[in-house]
Amino acid sequence: MSLHIPEKREDDALSREHAHVLQQLLVAIEAVRIRRQEQYREQRHLQLKRFTQQELNDEACPTYKNWLIGRSRRLPERAMLMQIADYLECSLSERNELLLAAQYVPEQPEWESADLQRALEYAQQIMVTLPYPAAVVTHTFQVHAANELFLHLFGLPPLATIPPQQRTTPHFLLHPDICRRSTMSAEARALWQQHALFCFQLFMRQNALSQYEPWYQQYIREWCELPGFRNYWEKARIASRQEVAPVKHMLARTAITGELVPIRLRYMQIAISGRTSPAVAALLPDDEATRAVFASFLL
Template sequence: MMELQPSLPTTVHPDCVEFVRVVEELLLLRLHEAGQSRESVPFATREDSWGPRKWHRTELEDMVYSSYKRMRQGHITRPPRRAVVMEIADYFQCSLPERNRLLLAAHTFPVELYLTGPDLERVLGVAIETAQALPMPAMIINRDWRIHYFNTSLLHLYDLSPEQIAQLPASSVNLLQLLFDPTLPLYPNLMTNRESWEQMASQTIYGFKAANLLSIYEPWYQEVLNRLLLLPEFASHWQQIFPRKSVEEASISPTGITLETSVPRLGDPSRSLSLRPLLISTGYFHYTFPQIIGFLPISLEDQAIFEEIGLPYLTPTSGGQVVP
């Protein structure tokens, strides 16, 4: 954030001073940014359901927080509740650091920042050990949908070598890129069944949007999105998915999602394999990223294909107890 020193009225209650200071800084910053040329503003900041802003206090009060004027006058003695602060952050199109400044100034807990650097590498190490032990094809993705690891079974399924994966540009090793980029090696196999591909594409976009509702003004998000928007069909699918709505309203059923794919090792394009995606978190009641996506054969026929090409799979066992 730019170094801004807004003048604050002396009437603000001491418990609200820091919150008002951050709000005033954001108003000044957004007003300054609005003076820049439209071409210099990232895609995601131009596309906004709130519509255009004028970035002044009256607009903030009318659109989000009607008590802000009374807070500046000293009639409000505590910052707003967390849900209101989150709405104010949405109005300001806050990055995560800016959002957390608002939250901390309001004396509430911040949003957890995403893992990067050594912290990410440490958790990835645990996830990779888990994916290596799984008796199924699996990959590991991070919050930006970048794929960090393919286990041996997944490489075997698509007859790919580690060297082939290593030769791919880092920016292309992304789950959404694999689904939409016709130049990548998995794309022809995933397009075997158009209906299956449509389901996977829609659910994957939904997952990306839902996981990153607070990141749409982060530079990495804008970079990934702008790259994906260049791919065939991506823009039309992207515009149809609304993460704030229920999955049913988006015509997506996560429990019914299957992946139908051709298998290069079979040498017969007419034969395909149906897989059920399985999402695995390596944390204990901490459903964050990175995450493992495993793929299970759905039917006995699919299990037979696994056996034919030499892939392991989970074998169901009888018994157990359903708890009413």
């Protein structure tokens, strides 16, 4: 008759543990919420957020008020916790504070310092073996290295001569000369626009957990100065997600005659580890004419 007592004690212990975890999670959420409320006390939020408990409950987590008054002790799933973090505009470190408070594995930060340098060097070793235009890029869309074929294709000088703040994918993609050579027909223009949307959606996906970081906001402010960026960025936010990059048409100069000829390129990103950054971005030929142009530079 006493066989069920240990089980009940285990249930009670588990319930107390859940209550303890939920309490420390609420403390962590409230700390971020109050911090964000103070941040916007003297300025108007673009979306008119007030970061109140009621607003958090209405906009992100319908059970939040029930947690606060003790009506519910059910721990949130990771997806719900990330939704709360999105509402609170959490930085990566703040997201990890919430995840750890709820006893979830934190999000992995990007490579830094010596680890990043080693990864960049390894990516560059891969890049130089490719017979295609290729560059080493990070999740910030900073271009750290590019092979000769890449520089020739886009009419760029040696990478070291370009100011660091201009060595980014948007600067190259939206360069007036590159735009002109990529939009020589109605079909090419449509594909180029799709390619631009794909690139900016890729940036959003790769940095979804860092969109409120200062570096992210700084990059967007700088890129908004580029012609056409703001328009494509806003379209990319609401457009259907593109899983595969569209074929890119452009005019390229042959190595033998210097003549401008139409080519077709397909974008491919090569990851060098379990992380998305750094990576080798390569442009593969999509037809025989493009292969011939590439081959002329390898003679």
